[in-house]
Amino acid sequence: MKKTRMIGLSLSLSLGLVASYVPKAMAAYEQVKQPSMLQPIVDHVDVIAHRGASGYAPEHTLAAYEKAIKMKANYVELDLHMTKDGELIAIHDSTLARTTNVEEKYPDRAPWRVKDFTLAEIKKLDAGSWFNKTYPEYAKKQYVGEKIPTLQEVIDFIKKKGSKVALYIETKDPDVYPGMEEKLVEILKKNGYLKKDKVVFQSFSEASLRKLQEIVPKDIPLLQLYSPNMIQGKNLDDVFNRAAEYAEGVGPDKSLVTPAFMQEAHEHHMIVHPYTVNTKDEMVEQLSLGVDGMFTNYPDRLVELNKKAYISHGAASGEVTDTSAVLWARTSQPAMVRFEVSDDASFKKAIIKTEKAASKHDLTVQVKVTRLKPDTIYYYRVQALPGSNQVSGTFKTAPAKNELKPLTIVWGGDTGGQGNIPPFKAFSEMADLKPDFFLFSGDTIYADNATPAVPNPPSKNIEDFWAKYKENRTDPNLRKLLQSTSTYAIWDDHEVKNDFSGPFEPLTSTGFRAFTDYWPISDERSSSGKLYHKFSWGNTVDLFILNNRSYRDPDTKPDGMDKTMLGQEQLEWLKKELLNSDAQVKLIASSVPISIPTGKPNARDSWANGDNINPNDNTGYEHEFAKISKFIKENNIKNVNFVTADIHYADIIQYDPDHNGTVDYREFASGPIGAGTGQPTTLDPTFGPERLYAEGGFFNFGVIKVDPGLKQLTVEIRDENGKVHFHRDFPIE
Template sequence: MKKKHILPLSLALCIGGSTFPSPISNVQASERSNSQSMLEPIVDHVNVVAHRGASAYAPEHTKEAYEMAIRMQADFVEIDLHMTKDGQLVAIHDSSLKRTTNVEEVFPDRAPWLVKDFTLAEIKRLDAGSWFSEAKGKHSKKKYRGQKILTLDEAIRIIQKKNKKTALFIETKSPKTYPGMEEKLVKILERTGYLKKDRLILQSFSEESLRKLQPMIPEDVPLIQLYTPSMLKGKNLDEALAEAAEYAEGIGPDKSLVTPILMQEAHERMLTVQPYTVNTKDEMVEQLSLGVDGIITNNPDHAVELENRPYISHGAASGEVTDTSAVLWARSNEPSLLKFEISQDPRFKKKPIVKKLKAEKENDSTAQVKVDGLTPNTVYHYRVKAHKGSNEVAGTFKTAPDGKAEEPLTLVWGGDTGGQGNIPPFKSFSAMADLNPDFFLFSGDTIYADNPTPAVPDGSSKTIEDFRAKYKENRTDPHLRKLLQSTSTYAIWDDHEVINDFSGPSEPLTSTGLKAFTEYWPLLKENSDPSKLFHKYSWGNTLDLIVLNNRGYRDPNTQVDGPDKTMLGKEQLNWLKQELIQSDAKVKLVASSVPISIPTGKVNHRDGWANADHIDPNDPTGYETEFKQISDFILQNEIKNVNFVTTDVHYADMIQYDPDRNGSVDYRELVSGPLGAVMINPPELDPTFGPERLYAEGGFFNFGVLKVDPKEEQMTVEIRDENGNVHYKGNFPIEK
């Protein structure tokens, strides 16, 4: 398990809570490779460890299980050790013989049948295979009956005979129960020639056992500290792993503990990470996406296949859905040919639509394919896999109703993920998916390219590899993958896809950030052009979604507001007006990545529409002059049911506007967030356009839900927390 060079970085974080990471120095940053991500293996080869042998296919810790693991080309065979009454080391996982042998039948009066209470001769009388045959039923092999518990010497001889290159992954179980276990283990390993680098790894849940082994073995034989969730619960992760690094070369956490934060903390200390027990291909892909250095599994054949063949590495997604088309997205772990299949039948029995596309290196092995000729208002199922690989990722989406159809609609929206030390997982995405929405509007700040996270520890994305690493980091989140694979997504960008409060044309990193954004979201090519990124989608006659590009055209934030200052650019502004006046949809939803009356940015550097002169009357910035054109256009043309929707401000807000102060509501602004970033309390609103605050709440992760019921002529807006609990619900009539 040869380690790669990586630079250390201290970071104080706790399980269940965190403090903001400190950026590394510019000198350290300049010494890094093109990719500074901590979510990559620090070894040259990700090891496959056969847990108790190939224990999914044969009774654990038996000759059959070990030989099958070797045939499956596992790098390591894992051996759990207990010690008999007469001091013999035997390969068995449990401290009791009850689960995996017929000890109750042979020795009925010796409960609780602990290994330590039986001699080796007595243990050799037991059948260690029948339990497996009985559990597997009629499909199991009768030859497993009569398998014997092996001594460590016997296990080693079996492995040596089958393949001398297969290494050992040995665990000392309950070492306090067995005084002298470590000394006996080392003597056997010396005698059999395994006490050397690349042939052996030793692991234990017992720190005491590992510290005892440390001076007894060569320095280049790795020790692994195992962790259950309870062992780390409530502890400071930084301190726990710093202590482990004193005596161990790696950690073996329960798979549920593996997060970007844990990976960063371990890899900064050059500790390898080998999670247990990772059995399905989906679980394996998830762990590999987090950058683990090894996989402990009952199914070594699955892991070996993923090591040798391309696979879908970060889930799949659908987006830009119309009544007859959709864009499908996926990423493979290496350049490969991707095969998409689309069908109304979830079992794909009917002939599906098939699309094939090469995932190219120049696009970080991402691929997007447009599917046409779909039926309106229909649920579609899709699946995708990389050529010659067998693992498959599946998803669903619903096409929009056609033309003038007025169907009920539920959408969810949110933004602000991965900022100010908030790292996946993000629970809100699962709560969104549980509502079975028709689509998800990702309202910007889909990453924080300029904030430190395990993907970019120094917090300063500069290269395309850095930006890509940020997207991949968020896609390690099972909650996000769940949402993206259960409905379609319309993604818009804001500032943190590049750098805080940036103005597109004047920011050197704009093109780099835009390339990564368009690689990682399902976007039509014509809509992802840097001179576009604004477009409209219709959900029948129920809703028109008008997506703005608030970044790509804007004049610098520091420019004094006036008739010559723009956020949208002339072309986009005229397009917005045209779409508003032409729309006869029940609801017009304008997706803006910045708010109207909530002050954002800094003094003399306002980032949203508001100039915030109620905060500083001498502040001449903001974009109110341009927004007044939009507001006046809505009023003058009596355009009804206009709603602006945004995130960006890191708290929830519901605002209705009466810019002409005549007592009637002319449009609304719906604000949610954050999904995973710093939480902020609501400030005072800029009064320019006559805002009336209906609800405002900060200090919690949240998302928005919008429901439109055309028959009832009603729109309902909800703000829900990350657990799906409703904090606000407002019903608004749809005006005729």
């Protein structure tokens, strides 16, 4: 691969050290910093004016190039074709029809290919009027009569303007124009532009780039352009190994840019310049993935994002009650963040909250909004000041305490594990159901698995953990869901380390810190460190969120009356809240299942010990769950449903622990949303489970609908495309 100073590798993270905020027990872990592949490998994200500032002026005209120069673009892009008499001109299409009046001027010369016209004939064409008709909001009288410029005219124009802008030249259809590359090099050399800081070459044609490699100085960058169909179905490592033979980078269609694509590119030390990125939202998404530059028709927008703070990884709402909500966002640099909340989409009357995004929380910021109205849709927008870019979202408050209102919940867990990385299609399908809230049932990241964010796991320091959350937030589908409804987030083992027991794992405090930085969580849950809490949806549902990690004894400890997963305080809290609940439906959100043995033999991680699988296995936490089961039964608490994940397949189970023919509670398990898929295993029989449905081998999520009028609870399991695999209506007793 050719090496150039343009690619100033800087793979070490520039996130700032936070050792002073980390417990002393973590000091050893804080010494090792790992590179993320989801950050630029250059010192500056380049602004490439696509066909000039072509969103504001006719493409490939001096007017478009002048606007790009004024907007401080780093490069103006030129697509080159060759005329019949051998002149290189700047035009994108191989024909003149779309951007000139050639059909009117030369009606008998269809299909009006560039190669069939002399430069003198082309200079008679109007290359600007079409723009005024197509984009009237940017129309200007002076665009009428704009001409298609030659390469020489573009160079002369830039020199006249005294600009430092460089050229980003694409050889278009080079097989149609023999000698194009030699002619191009000759002109650039004559004008002093055959230098690394003056020009970059790009092409969809590998042959053209290989020819240029032989005739230009070694330090001039070459970039291979890719359309989706060029690499569809191909191994990315093979693609980049080949490209690295002659190119310093790639120019992919923006749809191709994913964490996996970025990892392959940056591991090959190749820069990534996607095309064509025009909206600020698209630009922010590409920046979150770590691209090294972008082609855009609106260079001023990217210039602003490079200079001013912006909301970098979407926004979210959570912990919603009937009168309050927590809002979350992250900025690109330290900034004051402004939140506006209103029940009116026009924001005529809005609650305004501001909070500073600081490095000690990885530039994440949260605010609590109070005095909201029950059972109301609220709109919010968030902005990092003084930047102009805004991110918006909606959430719905819970009904008043005594009201019975129907609701729809989506739930699932397990994202980013076993080689599965964003994007995750299921999140988009969840959002399309317009749920009242999303229950994220744990393993919201896989801190101990290899992904582009942390290629050498496990996560060892706070930067690693933060990087994992940012990686999943690059997923537009997840951002879509988080910005369309509220979220209640639970942590499980992979937020820290596989099957960890909180009091005995040195990384617990670091994982907890990152989890509470990246999810909208109330101070009541986070500042005390307890995480368990009850949320009510009117009188329809009480949601009991458990913390299955922070208080547990080691998985390897033999089970007994004193072994705990929840800790005594949390256990007593759960029993008290269940007893006092008068909600029609009780949902207990547990990150681990009841009767499905997880973990390893003699180190069971869920409630079940699996002694029917291994009679000598005396681990698990069955004695503690037996206390919960007995309490539900003895107090005749009806309509209790455990909502779980973690097992990487879907399972619907009902329980009759005393085998009297009466169902005492149920368990609904879904997942994975985006992790390794598993297959149903044998149920532990201790609590009398009856399996109603089980299916593995696919990405899935769950849907719960509660209809108080019909006194009916509906449960569905859907795949990542929204197809229903299981549907069952249960009566509300």
